[in-house]
Amino acid sequence: MRRISKLTRVAVGVASLALAATACGGTSSDNGDSGGSKEDLGLAIAYDIGGKGDQSFNDAAFAGLTKAKDEFGYKTADVEPTEGETDADKEQRLASLARQGYNPVIGVGFAYGPAMKAVAAKYPKTTFGIVDSVVEGENVASLVFAEEQASYLAGVAAAKATKTDVVGFVGGVDIPLINKFEAGYKQGVRDTDAKVKVVSQYLTQTAEEGGFSSPDKGKAAAEGQIEKKADVVYQAAGLSGQGVIEAAAKAKVWAIGVDSDQYQQEALAAYKDYILTSALKDVGGAVYALAKSVEDEKPLTGTQVFDLKVNGVGLSESNPKMAEVPGLTDAVAKAKEGIIDGSITVETE
Known part of the structure; x- marks a missing residue:
């Protein structure tokens, strides 16, 4: 896979992702057929505080996951945070998703920064993404917004x-x-x-x-x-x-x-x-853009800026x-x- 390390502005439409209807919290995954031709499982996201159902930040990320799942027809997973969790808990969550074969793995929120830095280095063949923070790593895409x-x-x-x-x-x-x-x-x-x-x-x-x-x-x-x-x-x-x-x-x-x-x-x-x-703030568009880049075997890495110019x-x-x-x-x-x-x-x- 060729990795793009330079800063890239990804054009995504804010209005293009209709927010998917969401239910209460919990860990969920799609156990459907991955198509048989994919080496990796699909996109996995780990939620920030508030989890699924916040009608805001986390639900927007879930909308991106839903769009990727529907378009690419692969397995996905979305995992809830736990109350009072530590960086070690976050690290374990991200590592578990990578170990299962999900790619990319996205931490939704700046709180995943320390855990992302540690885990990405241990799983160099997995593309990681983090929303609202910049984490250095050859296989990490930092999805930030204006x-x-x-x-x-x-x-x-x-x-x-x-x-x-x-x-x-x-x-x-x-x-x-x-x-x-x-x-x-x-x-x-x-x-x-x-x-x-x-x-x-x-x-x-x-x-x-x-x-x-x-x-x-x-x-x-x-x-x-x-x-x-x-x-x-x-x-x-x-x-x-x-x-x-x-x-x-x-x-x-x-x-x-x-x-x-x-x-x-x-x-x-x-x-x-x-x-x-x-x-x-098109978190869903950013999540989808990273998933698509991995699907296209041209995974985004480095700092990805989503601003008014690109409708981010x-x-x-x-x-x-x-x-x-x-x-x-x-x-x-x-x-x-x-x-x-x-x-x-x-x-x-």
Whole structure:
């Protein structure tokens, strides 16, 4: 197999992957016929905190796995995290998947970084992928995103939609990755209307405290921001974001979703009228792109950047009410053009 080690921008469409309907957690695999001609089994993913059913980050990865399974007709596996697990637990999970013959093996989330580095070196014939982190290795593809760019567009939308001149941001955990979401959002708001105030809150300082997996924490944070007159609340909080959306809908203010088009998700259907838009991050497209590269015997390695130029991030337009907000659609389109042509540089912190 020929490995591509240089940085490659993979063109994937944010809107091209419909989020597959997901059930509750657990470990699952497809035990169908692999076709007999494949030396390896197919794609395997190991979920981040929150697991399958978060209607966000992990479910987007599952959508990529489903697309690969349907297209290539091979065995797949998706494995849930365990509460309070260590790096050693993650290492054992990745090693088990590689040992069984799955290829590629993808760790969904930056938390897999240390484990990925250790395991990839032990299984040089397996292609590994990690989402949201950069891990050096000849057989590792680091799938990273320009979250700040999508968040900038979310900020533009929020500044156009607010009637109180106060908008909110709820981050799951106070870490550099989520700081990128906040930075882009604040800049988008500021550049659109400097008089609009952004109220920010992080749910926890560490992932182990439940910042990405506690809808009750998200709901309480959003309620607090709404009490401070926020009438648009953007969340980058994984499963906790469901609580933010619930609180916004209850108060009849706007929520902005994250990672997946949350307006379209069945589990959030009761709240969809209050989901203005979502900052998209095509995790599913990245997962599928790596699977396809292995299937084509030209596995991607190195840092793979998914940004606005390649539709790796974006802003959803599913809610028809977006078009009813004066100036919103044009402002978002203009901002997107500026980011792509380089006239707008989006902050990451």
